Amino acid sequence: MDYRTKSFWLEGAYADYTPNPALEGDRRYDFAIAGGGFTGMSAAYFLKKHEPGMKIAILESQVIGFGASGRNDGFNMTLLGENILELARLAGEDNARAAHAWAKEAVDTVHGLVQEHGIDCDYEHNGFLLIGLSKPHIAKVRKETDMHIRLGTQAEYLDAEGVRALLPSTPAVAGMREPHCGILNPAKYCRGMKRVLTDMGVEIFENTRVTRLEQGRDIVLHTPGGRASAPAGMAAANAYSASLGLFRRHVFPLFTYIVLTEPLTDRQLDAIGWAGRWGIETARRFVHYFRLTADNRISIGGGSALYYFNYNTTRDRNEKVFAQVEQALVDLFPPLKGIRFTHRWGGPVACTFDFFPIAGVMGEHRNLYYSTGYTGHGVSLANASGKIIRDLYFNQDTHRTRLFFINRRPFGFPAEPLLYPAVRSYAGYLRFRDTLDGMRGGA
Secondary structure, rough: OHHHHHHHHHHHHHHEEEEEEEEOOEOOOOOOOOOOHHHHHHHHHHHHHHOOOOOOOEEOOOOOOOOOOOOOOOOEEOOOOOHHHHHHHHOHHHHHHHHEEEEHHHHOOOOHHHHHHHOOOOOOOOOEEEEOOOHHHHHHHHHHHHHHHHHHOOOOOEEEHHHHHHOOOOOOOOOEEEEEEEEEOHHHHHHHHHHHHHHHEEEEOOOOOOOOEEOOOOOEEEEOOEEEEEEEEOOOOOHHHHHHOOOOOOEEEEEEEEEEOOOOOOOHHHOOOOOOOOEEEEEEOOOOEEEEOOOOEEEEEEEOOOOOHHHHHOOOOOHHHHHHHHHHHHHHHHHHHHOOOOEEEEEEEEEEOOOOOEEEEEEEEOOOEEEEEOOOOOHHHHHHHHHHHHHHHHOOOOOOOOOOOOOOOOOOOOOOHHHHHHHHHHHHHHHHHHHHHHHHHOO
């Protein structure tokens, strides 16, 4: 499988990449991790940093960052759950305040790792802009801004005039500006973290598919070429967790799709007025998210989220969704009509029914650790999840181990064949609500 075709990010960052050898034979470790994305690397990093003598292995079925970690749009942001209003409503304001503080800590964690280790990943800490595109969005954006401020974020509400001063070519009618956000090249970040972990002494095996995760006094990761066993381990496969027989009633893979333009000319950049280079999201239920790359391309994703029957994780392309997303870019930036799109890709993210993550330790011997279900916000949350795993592993009582989603029992959803129609029906309802909002027009 050519991993370089899976996203623009992987194509560039891995152009000259040589994967590590696969695991062969039986190996013994202190901690063994199934999955070499943000989550697995974060756990290895913070465990090893706390206890340098630990012998840790990461087993990755393809290459480091092959899944969502190398295909996402690189938003290092504070969002946890569907939006901050739902966080406060479902978790309660006290829990929401603690969780939101951790989400801000997560953003700082990623930014700090980039700076501390000199990771070349085109990081820009420019802030985030939420924009409303119809009358119903105005109240929603204002309420989200108020809740951000209430929970401790330095956020600013923008009316139609204010948001158009920042994005003069858009039909936006309201906005919220939040400074605590950055953007990065996720595949470059993965490659940089692999270097950091290797230098620390973490053993990384690529092209090493875990065929079975055996729980007991030891966690044993079985592979075609051997086994990795340890007194404790971690399931860090996220959207691919079902292949390990885990979380089938609590986490499902939801596909999101992204398209990328050719590099914009100076004239095109001036025409759209995106001088601040913020990461942008719309206030739709199925958000569109936009960002500029280092060479001034625009990537846009979202607008739809698709579940395929029986936890299918192979539907990386959807031409209908690609066309819809391309049109959404022109709708937001009319001066770009006729622009050429050079890349199209997609992939699954791990979702829970309430959109909040789950993390903790499980099993009869309490030795299998996990963190998953970031629902599209894993750049910050997954890369800081290693701090949670470290605290749990070393039995430390911290603000992280007291977060409401630690060791929680999430809402369980039906098994197939009922799951597929349930998810598709709910998605159809949300899509209808977005269409209805759009029909109500601007301010």
